[in-house]
Amino acid sequence: MLEIQDLQVSYGQIKAIKGISLSVPDKSIVTLIGANGAGKTTLLRTISGLIKSKSGSIKIAGEEITSCPAHEIVKRGIAQSPEGRMIFSNLTVQENLKMGAYLRKDHANISKDLDYVFNIFPRLKERISQAGGTLSGGEQQMLAIGRSLMSKPRLLLLDEPSLGIAPILVRTIFEKIVEINKNLGVTVLLVEQNARMALAIAHRGYVIETGKIVLEGEARDLAENEEVKKAYLGSG
Amino acid sequence: MKPQFTFLLVFAALAALSFTMGAVDPYYLTVIIFIGINITMATSLNLINGFTGQFSLGHAGFMGVGAYIAAIISTYLTTHGMSSDGVSGILVLAASLLGGGLFAALTGLAVGIPSLRLKGDYLAIVTLGFNEIIRVIIQNVDFKIAGTHYVGGARGFAVPQLSTFLWVYGIALVVVYFVENVIHSTYGRGFLAVRDDEVAAEAMGINSTRFKVKAFVIGAFFAGIGGGLFAHYIQYITPDNFTFLKSIEIVVMVILGGMGSTYGVILAAIILTILPEALREFSDYRMIIYSLLLIILMISRPQGLFGNASIKKFLAKWKTGTATN
Numbered sequence: 322m323l324e325i326q327d328l329q330v331s332y333g334q335i336k337a338i339k340g341i342s343l344s345v346p347d348k349s350i351v352t353l354i355g356a357n358g359a360g361k362t363t364l365l366r367t368i369s370g371l372i373k374s375k376s377g378s379i380k381i382a383g384e385e386i387t388s389c390p391a392h393e394i395v396k397r398g399i400a401q402s403p404e405g406r407m408i409f410s411n412l413t414v415q416e417n418l419k420m421g422a423y424l425r426k427d428h429a430n431i432s433k434d435l436d437y438v439f440n441i442f443p444r445l446k447e448r449i450s451q452a453g454g455t456l457s458g459g460e461q462q463m464l465a466i467g468r469s470l471m472s473k474p475r476l477l478l479l480d481e482p483s484l485g486i487a488p489i490l491v492r493t494i495f496e497k498i499v500e501i502n503k504n505l506g507v508t509v510l511l512v513e514q515n516a517r518m519a520l521a522i523a524h525r526g527y528v529i530e531t532g533k534i535v536l537e538g539e540a541r542d543l544a545e546n547e548e549v550k551k552a553y554l555g556s557g
Numbered sequence: 558m559k560p561q562f563t564f565l566l567v568f569a570a571l572a573a574l575s576f577t578m579g580a581v582d583p584y585y586l587t588v589i590i591f592i593g594i595n596i597t598m599a600t601s602l603n604l605i606n607g608f609t610g611q612f613s614l615g616h617a618g619f620m621g622v623g624a625y626i627a628a629i630i631s632t633y634l635t636t637h638g639m640s641s642d643g644v645s646g647i648l649v650l651a652a653s654l655l656g657g658g659l660f661a662a663l664t665g666l667a668v669g670i671p672s673l674r675l676k677g678d679y680l681a682i683v684t685l686g687f688n689e690i691i692r693v694i695i696q697n698v699d700f701k702i703a704g705t706h707y708v709g710g711a712r713g714f715a716v717p718q719l720s721t722f723l724w725v726y727g728i729a730l731v732v733v734y735f736v737e738n739v740i741h742s743t744y745g746r747g748f749l750a751v752r753d754d755e756v757a758a759e760a761m762g763i764n765s766t767r768f769k770v771k772a773f774v775i776g777a778f779f780a781g782i783g784g785g786l787f788a789h790y791i792q793y794i795t796p797d798n799f800t801f802l803k804s805i806e807i808v809v810m811v812i813l814g815g816m817g818s819t820y821g822v823i824l825a826a827i828i829l830t831i832l833p834e835a836l837r838e839f840s841d842y843r844m845i846i847y848s849l850l851l852i853i854l855m856i857s858r859p860q861g862l863f864g865n866a867s868i869k870k871f872l873a874k875w876k877t878g879t880a881t882n
Contacts, residue, residue, distance in 0.1 A: 369760055395762030407757035409750050411817070419743065420750050424762040453753075472762065 322347045322476055322508045323368070328377035330360075330367050337363045339532040340377070345476070345525075350502050350509040352519040352540065354553055355529035361512040362404050364529070365478050368510075369401040370394040381476065396424055400474035402465040404481045404512075410454025414445055417453045417464055421471030431471070438467040441497050459490035466494070470501065476508045477501070483515040491515065495522050516553035520544040528553070564734050568727065575723040586722070587790075588834055593725035594787050595826040597732050599810035600819060601779035604736050606808065607816035609772035610752030612677055615668070615684030616780050616807045618691040619661040621799030623781025624788040625695055627657030628716040629707055631789065636705050641717045650719040654728070654785040661781025662774045664691075669773035673766060688801045695796040713795035720790040728786060732779045737819050739775075748772055752817070813854060815861025824862055 323345040330338040338360045345351045355361050366372040368379055370391035379387045381397050389397070400421070409417050418438060422431045439446040442463040448456060453464060462482055469477055479498065483491040499522050502509050513519035519540075520526055526543040528536035536549065543549050578586060602616045631653040635641050639649050672683040699710040708714050739745040750758040751765045758765050788794045810829050814822030832850065836843040854862075 371756060371759060390764070391759035392762045392764045395760070401760045403757060403760055407754045407760070409753035409757065411753050412746065412749055416746060416749075420746060420758075420761050420763075423743075423747065423750075468761070 322349075322382060323510065324378075324380040324383075325368070326378045326380075328364070328367065328379065329375045330363055330372060331375050337532055338367070338374075341529070341532070341534055343527055343534065343537070345508055345510050348502070348506050348508055349524045350498070350511060350522060352511040352513055352523035352526045353529055354513055354516040354519055354526060354549075356553075357514070358531075359529045360532040361529055362480055365401060365404075365480050365510070365512055368394075369399060369478055371401075392424075395472055398473070398475035399478065400469035400472045400476070401478040402462075402469040402480060402482065404484065408453035408456070408461045408464055408468075410452060412453055413450050414448050414453060414456070414464060415450065417468050418445075418471050421468035422473075424472065430473075434471055434473065438470055441500060442467055459486045459494070462486055462490075462494060463497075466497070466501075470505075470507075474507060476510065479509060479511045481512060481514060483513060483518060491518060498522060516549070517544070520549075560734070560738060564730065567730055571726045571730065572723060575721065575726075578722045588830065590720070590722065590725050590790050592827050592830045593722070593729045594783050594790070595807070595810065595830050596729040596823050597725075597783040597786070598780060598807045599814065599822045599826040600729070600732050600736055601776045601783065602807050603811050603814070603817065603819060603822045604740075604748070605772045605776040606811050607818070607822070608736075608740055608752060609748045609769055610816075611673065611769055611772065612681040613684045613773070613776070614681045614801060614804050614808060615688040615691075616776070617799045617801065617803035618684075618688035619665060619777040619780035620784035620787065620803070621691050621695060621796070622664050622777075622784065623654075623657035623661040624784030624794055624799065625657075625708060625714065626660040626781070627653035627785030628714055628788045628794060630656045631717055631719060632705060632707060632714075633702065635717050636703065641719060646719055649717075650724065650785075650789060653719075653789070654782045657785035658778045658781040661784065662778035664781075665774045665777025666770065669770040669777075673769040673773065685801055685804070688799075688804050692796045692799055695799070709795075711796060713793055714788075716788045716792050716794060718789060718792045720786045725786050725790070728782055732782075733819060733823065735779075740819075749817075809851065813851070813861055815863040818861060818863035821861050821863025 325341060325343050328338055328341045329336065341364060353361050353364065363372060367374050370389055374387060378385060381399060384397065386394055386397055409420060412420065418435055425431060444460055445463055445467055448460060453461065456464060466479065466482065482494050495518050498509060498511065501507055511519055511523060520543055523540040526538065526540045527534050528549060536543065536546065598616060598620060602613065605611050605613045631649050634649045634652065639645050641649060668687050672680060675683055695708065696711045698708040700707050740748065747763045747768050750761060750763055751768045755765050810825045811822055813829065814825030833843065833847055836846050839846055
């Protein structure tokens with residue numbers, strides 16, 4: 322589904338991503354774990370076109386998207402649920418969700434998908450006409466994920482869905498991610514600091530450190546890896 | 558009630574009201590006309606500043622462009638065989654306003670494309686500069702066609718009187734109707750999304766630059782028409798009518814009304830047009846009291862008179878409120 326070859330990204334003189342290659346197979350969940358400042362968010366934002374890359378290539382289902390602007394990339398079936406959620410705080414929950422379907426022409430199916438989102442996140446339905454900014458952190462995260470689903474993506478980019486959320490809600494949200502992946506067949510690239518949770522639901526994982534991939538493999542194996550345990554799982 | 562129906566109803570009411578305007582004292586009529594023009598100006602600026610979140614300080618510049626282009630067209634037409642009375646007068650004004658609006662929209666496009674990469678304060682400064690450029694250009698233009706002076710530089714430009722109550726309020730109604738309907742459409746939510754979070758809007762597939770430019774062009778178009786109406790009412794325009802102080806006056810209406818609330822902005826346009834007139838008896842202290850009132854209003858209602866509320870939201874809340882009770 323997603324193929325990245327030798328991608329490099331810089332902020333001015335500072336190299337944030339120093340040649341990353343990774344692949345996300347169709348219908349899988351792949352996680353990217355790493356500490357603060359490792360370049361995880363930069364990588365996601367480069368994929369979704371919010372940041373321009375310096376060199377390298379990004380392909381979605383074989384199609385080159387490296388130099389597409391963000392709004393073009395959404396058309397290619399990539400949806401991002403950005404870090405810090407980035408809800409439209411003055412729009413209602415329903416309006417937020419409809420924004421996700423902004424580029425879609427099949428208006429008949431939009432309300433069906435809206436129902437699907439309300440089905441997996443019933444809390445959003447209770448808050449349907451409330452302004453996005455008045456939701457709790459966890460609800461905003463649900464809204465951000467729901468909103469990105471509304472564009473009917475092939476690939477969902479999730480940036481730190483556990484950030485700033487009550488632990489009990491983190492579990493719910495991760496369960497929903499698995500559900501979305503299984504039921505809708507949406508491929509997921511999940512960026513997380515909460516490595517334990519991420520590795521528990523992912524098929525494959527990559528460990529990123531200061532702009533480079535230092536380790537990759539089956540999520541199960543990574544969770545058992547001594548170095549990963551020491552650095553990211555807080556044990557060993 | 559269907560919005561089209563409301564539109565027609567209000568228009569009919571305005572048309573009926575326009576027959577009574579002959580009996581109104583000319584001074585009061587002028588205030589009423591200025592209220593109507595200010596509603597057009599403030600509502601169109603609200604699309605840029607309130608709904609799309611781009612801080613423009615150049616609205617009087619677009620107004621000036623529209624005023625002068627419209628005045629050039631009407632002066633040319635009336636000195637070349639068209640009468641300013643009756644049907645012919647209506648055609649002259651319609652052509653002038655359209656020309657002024659379109660030219661202002663083009664100017665909006667020319668200013669918007671390079672400057673909308675800028676944000677917040679930077680954009681405000683650029684638009685302020687644009688406003689001054691327009692004023693200085695007008696100040697230095699003067700030409701004659703067939704013995705008639707056009708533009709007239711700093712001296713000013715005499716314009717035939719064509720704007721009437723119905724024209725001014727009819728157009729204010731069109732602008733309000735247009736902006737309200739665009740903003741509440743699926744397409745128009747793009748403006749609100751750009752305002753709330755540009756990055757998230759891009760991530761939804763919205764070309765945020767295009768939306769910002771669109772808001773600018775539409776806002777400039779209506780400001781140009783507002784300028785045309787203004788010119789054809791006061792009959793004599795000078796570059797001093799369109800200084801950045803005028804821009805700030807309109808910005809204050811938008812902020813006071815509540816950024817992004819059409820009805821709040823209309824209310825603010827009414828209040829802020831009447832207030833300086835009502836304070837005339839205080840003569841020298843007038844502007845001090847005016848400024849003081851603004852400060853008090855801003856402290857007591859920082860979100861504006863109406864805040865972010867709209868009639869639709871209010872009705873929706875009221876409906877759900879009665880449903881649960």
